[in-house]
Amino acid sequence: MRIIVVGAEGDIGKAACKELGSRHEIIRAGRSSGDVRVDMADRASVEAMYAKCGAVDAVISTAGNVHFARLGEYTEETFMLGLRHKVMGQVNLVLAGLAIVSEGGSFTLTSGVLDREPIRMGVAGAAANGAVGGFVLGAAIEMPRGLRLNAVSPGLLDVSVPRYGRWFPGHEPVSSKRVGLAYARSVEGAMTGKVIIVE
Structure with a gap:
């Protein structure tokens, strides 16, 4: 398969690429690195990415910014960052790719733990994760x-x-290997409309 991985240079993206890269052709995409540049929040940029890559069999998104702040410190703009990037960015990948990805192919998006295990200053992430899960359920x-x-x-x-552990007190880390396997299950398996939880 030819697989686009958006956010390939992040920790989650690297886990997905490591698991799938030995069996498939990986096209790494990102805002500032990779084989092709893309800004998911900009539909035109997403369409340009697809035009450059040509036919693909699967798309994985492991990208999406959110703003972390105390609840009372959010503005509409800082809260919207996560909705624009993590939610609409991933929605853009799907909507723009419906006619591009090969018949029977797949899209795999990324949400995260915060909508089921919240942390202080993580409400925008929780909201974005819940929205991604809802989109998957409804669109599938x-x-x-x-x-x-x-x-x-x-x-x-x-x-x-080392970078984010202090934000997640009491959380037991998950292995990168298991996270990579979850992406393989989505791409190489038969399921659809599922949120695959790795904890």
């Missing part, structure tokens, strides 16, 4: 041409602990 029943749509929802990765 309308996907054309046998296309499948899932999301992976990992906890804090083991490799991410």
